[in-house]
Amino acid sequence: xxxMFLADGFEEGEAIVPLDILRxxxxxxxxxxxxxxxxxxxxVRGSHGIDVTPDLCExxxxxxxxxxxxxxxxxxxxxxxxxxxxxRDTLLAVNESGGCLAAICAAPYILGEYGYLEGKRxxxxxxFESRLKxxxxxxxxxxxxxxxxxxxxxxxxHEFGLALVAKLYGKERADKIASEIRYR
Numbered sequence: 001x002x003x004m005f006l007a008d009g010f011e012e013g014e015a016i017v018p019l020d021i022l023r024x025x026x027x028x029x030x031x032x033x034x035x036x037x038x039x040x041x042x043x044v045r046g047s048h049g050i051d052v053t054p055d056l057c058e059x060x061x062x063x064x065x066x067x068x069x070x071x072x073x074x075x076x077x078x079x080x081x082x083x084x085x086x087x088r089d090t091l092l093a094v095n096e097s098g099g100c101l102a103a104i105c106a107a108p109y110i111l112g113e114y115g116y117l118e119g120k121r122x123x124x125x126x127x128f129e130s131r132l133k134x135x136x137x138x139x140x141x142x143x144x145x146x147x148x149x150x151x152x153x154x155x156x157x158h159e160f161g162l163a164l165v166a167k168l169y170g171k172e173r174a175d176k177i178a179s180e181i182r183y184r
Contacts, residue, residue, distance in 0.1 A: 002027055002068040002168075003061065003094075005087050006054055007034035009076025012046035013154045014104045018070065021161030024177050025169055029070075030055040034084045047074040058086045068168065069094050073105020073125060073153065082110045091116070095147070100167055104151040104160050108132055111148060120145040125153045 004019060015031070022029045033044045033054030043051035069090055071081055081087050087110070095101060095116060103111050108124040109131035111117050118134035123143045141156040142149070142163045149167060151160035158181075166174035 001062065001065050002029040002070065003066050003090060004029060004031050004070040004072065005034055005081055005084070005090075006031050006044040006052060006072065007077045007080035007084065007087075008045050009047050009074050009078075009080055010044065010072045011074035011077060011105055011154055012048055012050045012052070014074070014151075014157050014160075015046075015052070015072035017157035018072075018104075018161035018164055021158070021177060021181075022164055022168075024180070025165045025173055027165075027168060032056045032058060032061060032086075034058065034080060034087060047076060058084075061086070061090065064093070064097070066090065066094050066097075066099060068100040068102060068164070070164065071101075071103040071107035071110055073103070073107040075106050078106040078110060081107060082113065088114065098147065100147045100149065100164075102149040102160075102164055102167075104157065105153040108135075108150040111150070116148060117150075120148050122148065122150040123152045124150060 031054040036057040043053045105125040109128045112132035121138045122135040123138045142151040142159045162174045
């Protein structure tokens with residue numbers, strides 16, 4: 001299973017675009033509302049006032065079944081993700097099991113703060129580079145380095161989604177989806 005954490009203040013396009021692309025690829029991906037507990041499926045409010053009802057609450061994440069964690073950005077959303085013990089513990093468990101960690105916009109700083117970017121190429125929204133501790137800063141829109149995928153922001157959400165598909169299912173599947181959603 002793939003987990004995409006949604007915290008109040010998340011950047012909507014950075015979540016919805018990759019989520020859509022992954023579901024087109026047939027991925028088993030669930031959104032998880034940070035700070036939401038079982039039977040409290042309260043919507044998560046995005047940075048532009050768009051509410052999204054998560055698939056799962058924090059206490060509904062199955063143990064040991066997560067192969068990828070995705071962190072959408074947005075400054076407030078990223079700060080709320082960073083403050084969550086559930087996000088921290090899930091990142092640790094997925095990393096230790098050899099899974100993939102992915103973040104876009106401001107959210108790569110979370111991976112940097114927890115030490116997951118040490119010696120890896122990474123990118124983020126301009127201005128957050130100093131928080132990508134140990135990373136080799138890239139000028140690409142999307143960077144895949146080992147088990148970590150980072151992207152610079154909303155303008156790269158489409159390519160970020162395709163990079164996630166390529167990591168999970170291979171470049172051929174990502175190229176197929178790209179050809180289905182592009183008109184030229």
